Amino acid sequence: MISVKVFLSCVFFVLILSSCAQTEKSTKKDESQSSGGRLRQVPLEALDPEKMVPAGSCRVVVTVIAVDPVASQEQDDPCSKAPCMASVRVDSILGCGSGFHGTLSSGSTIRARFATTLSPTKELFPKLEPSLPGLTRGSQFKALIRASTAAEYAIETYEAH
Numbered sequence: 001m002i003s004v005k006v007f008l009s010c011v012f013f014v015l016i017l018s019s020c021a022q023t024e025k026s027t028k029k030d031e032s033q034s035s036g037g038r039l040r041q042v043p044l045e046a047l048d049p050e051k052m053v054p055a056g057s058c059r060v061v062v063t064v065i066a067v068d069p070v071a072s073q074e075q076d077d078p079c080s081k082a083p084c085m086a087s088v089r090v091d092s093i094l095g096c097g098s099g100f101h102g103t104l105s106s107g108s109t110i111r112a113r114f115a116t117t118l119s120p121t122k123e124l125f126p127k128l129e130p131s132l133p134g135l136t137r138g139s140q141f142k143a144l145i146r147a148s149t150a151a152e153y154a155i156e157t158y159e160a161h
Contacts, residue, residue, distance in 0.1 A: 022131060053097035062088040062161050063140045065109060067118055082119035090111050091140065099120050102147030113148065115156040132158065 053059050066087045073080035079085075090108050104110070116125055120134035135141065135158070143158035 029084065051095070053095040054144065055099045056101070057095045057144045058096040058100050058102065058146075059094040059142065059144055060096065060104065061091045061140065061142050062110075062112075062145075063091055064118075064137055065089050067135075067137055078117050080112050081124060082117035084114050084117050086112055086118060086135070093115050094142070100147070101155060102145075110153050110155045112145065112155050115154065133160065139153060 045107075064086050067083050068085035068087075070080060070083055071085065074080055087109055090104055090107055090110060092107055093104055096104075114135075116128065116132055118135045121128045121132040125131075140161050141158040142161045143155045145153045145155050148154040
C-alpha cells in the first residue's frame with residue numbers, strides 16, 4: 001500500500017502541474033489579446049502626429065483681433081523690437097491634450113503672448129525653420145496654445161489656415 005505521505009505528495013505535485021498549465025494558457029490568451037486585439041481597435045487617425053495634441057496644449061484656429069504695441073524695454077528681449085501680445089478670437093477648437101489648464105470656447109477672445117513675436121521670423125530669428133510669415137490684425141491661423149497664466153495664453157509656433 002501507498003503511504004499517506006507519498007499519496008499527499010503526489011496529489012500536491014499534480015495540483016501544481018495543473019495550476020502551471022492553466023497559468024500558461026491564460027498568459028498566452030492575455031498576450032494575444034493585448035498585442036493584436038487592442039491595437040486593432042485604435043483608429044489610425046489617432047496615431048497621426050498632425051492630429052495628436054501634446055499634453056497641456058490645445059490646437060485651435062484663431063483670428064488676430066488686435067495687436068498690442070511693443071511693451072518690453074529689455075534690449076535682449078525680442079518683444080522690445082516687435083509686438084509679442086495680441087488679442088485673438090477662438091474660431092474653432094480642434095483638440096486639447098490631457099492636462100490642459102485653460103477655459104476656451106469658440107467665439108471667445110483671449111490674450112496671447114507669441115514667443116517669436118508677431119513679426120516675420122526672418123527678421124528676428126533668421127535660423128528658425130520653418131520661418132513664420134508674421135501676423136497682423138485679421139490674420140487667421142492654426143496654432144498650439146497653452147495656458148501660461150489665468151488671463152494669458154502662450155503661442156510658440158503657428159501656421160496659416
